[in-house]
Amino acid sequence: MKVVEKLQLGRLVTPIPDRRRPIYNWFPLKEAFSRDLVHLLAKTWGLGEGDLVLDTFCGVATAPLACKELGLDCVGFDVHPVLLFASQVKLRDYNVEELRVVARELVKSRYERQEIEAPSFVTRVFSKPALEDMTSFKRKILEVEDEGVRDFLLLGLVNAAMDCSWAYKDGAAIKVVKRPTPPLRKALERWLYGMCSDVEKFKAGAGKCRVERCDARKLKLEDESVDAVITSPPYLGKQEYIHAYRIEQWILGLEGPFADEFIGVRARDIGEEDFSEVAGFVEDKPLEARPYFKDMLLVLRELHRVCKRGARICFVTSDGCYPTGVVEVCETLSKLAERAGFRAKRVIIVNRRYCTTPRRKKLGVAREGLLLWEK
Numbered sequence: 001m002k003v004v005e006k007l008q009l010g011r012l013v014t015p016i017p018d019r020r021r022p023i024y025n026w027f028p029l030k031e032a033f034s035r036d037l038v039h040l041l042a043k044t045w046g047l048g049e050g051d052l053v054l055d056t057f058c059g060v061a062t063a064p065l066a067c068k069e070l071g072l073d074c075v076g077f078d079v080h081p082v083l084l085f086a087s088q089v090k091l092r093d094y095n096v097e098e099l100r101v102v103a104r105e106l107v108k109s110r111y112e113r114q115e116i117e118a119p120s121f122v123t124r125v126f127s128k129p130a131l132e133d134m135t136s137f138k139r140k141i142l143e144v145e146d147e148g149v150r151d152f153l154l155l156g157l158v159n160a161a162m163d164c165s166w167a168y169k170d171g172a173a174i175k176v177v178k179r180p181t182p183p184l185r186k187a188l189e190r191w192l193y194g195m196c197s198d199v200e201k202f203k204a205g206a207g208k209c210r211v212e213r214c215d216a217r218k219l220k221l222e223d224e225s226v227d228a229v230i231t232s233p234p235y236l237g238k239q240e241y242i243h244a245y246r247i248e249q250w251i252l253g254l255e256g257p258f259a260d261e262f263i264g265v266r267a268r269d270i271g272e273e274d275f276s277e278v279a280g281f282v283e284d285k286p287l288e289a290r291p292y293f294k295d296m297l298l299v300l301r302e303l304h305r306v307c308k309r310g311a312r313i314c315f316v317t318s319d320g321c322y323p324t325g326v327v328e329v330c331e332t333l334s335k336l337a338e339r340a341g342f343r344a345k346r347v348i349i350v351n352r353r354y355c356t357t358p359r360r361k362k363l364g365v366a367r368e369g370l371l372l373w374e375k
């Protein structure tokens, strides 16, 4: 397995190139990669019509959306209800004229304010009028019969509400930073009209793309059905998104997520857990990091089962930062992929970042890389 460095690809593993790209920017996730990464891999691998791409950790559906543009078939899985909701809205086909009519009706509608019961993590980030306006719009949206249109409006409302909130996300923590905010009606108008224009600008190919709630350790796919995998698993020790979307989740009225559903996360004590499956791979890692590698081996075995012979796989990942120092991930995951039956071809290092203590003392360099394998 060759390890090479191509730092010029660093931007492609971030969502920065998609900041203004229609539909991609409907629900930004700082852990997302870019459309251009998917396009580059699809071109390099010569993927074409009829090929099925899998993203086992699809987040906000960057890979499925990029495949939709390219006319490839794609299935994306995730376990986070808010990210899945946003993904489904981003991937649907719409009648833009119909959307424009209902969006206009909604933003012009009269407020019907009522007493609201909301948990304190919600009330502390909204002014009383903003919260009442949001609830009034939400009630009207829930009366819309067509599920696709309703979800489109709800995503617009969530984005607008967050623009009008005092929430400041700092990792997993949601802080309150009071600042002047626009009236919700204005923000909603801006979001919905912008989203309608995006629907018009986005050029979809003929492929079939969908996302579904599914744990990557138990894939709902047939054996040998996948041509390529483009995915980015949770980074070791960095799963802020588990808690970062509590407010959006409350607005949408969604259930979960449950800690045990996430790779490497345990609701119970791991002191008694058996790591013999990954013996030889984790002894140099801190105890808290071991469930991550054990779970990833399950994912890799499932991927091997569903991939066709000759399938190409790209994992975007990074070494982990722990208080004790850097925990190497890139080579270990590639070796685990070999244990699962893949040929590990290359590791391309695309970023190098310092791991630091909370007081900014440097602990070492964590590499971010593309892990390239083949079945």
Ligand SMILES: C[S@@+](CC[C@H](N)C(=O)[O-])C[C@H]1O[C@@H](n2cnc3c(N)ncnc32)[C@H](O)[C@@H]1O
Binding pocket: 029, 031, 032, 033, 034, 056, 057, 058, 059, 060, 061, 062, 063, 077, 078, 079, 080, 083, 214, 215, 216, 217, 231, 232, 233, 234, 235, 241, 261, 262, 263
């Ligand atoms: C690094 S993010 C992926 C971002 C994605 N590439 C994008 O562009 O939006 C990792 C994702 O893995 C998901 N995840 C964590 N554990 C999972 C599991 N057991 N099965 C499926 N998805 C999982 C998280 O909810 C998160 O959305």
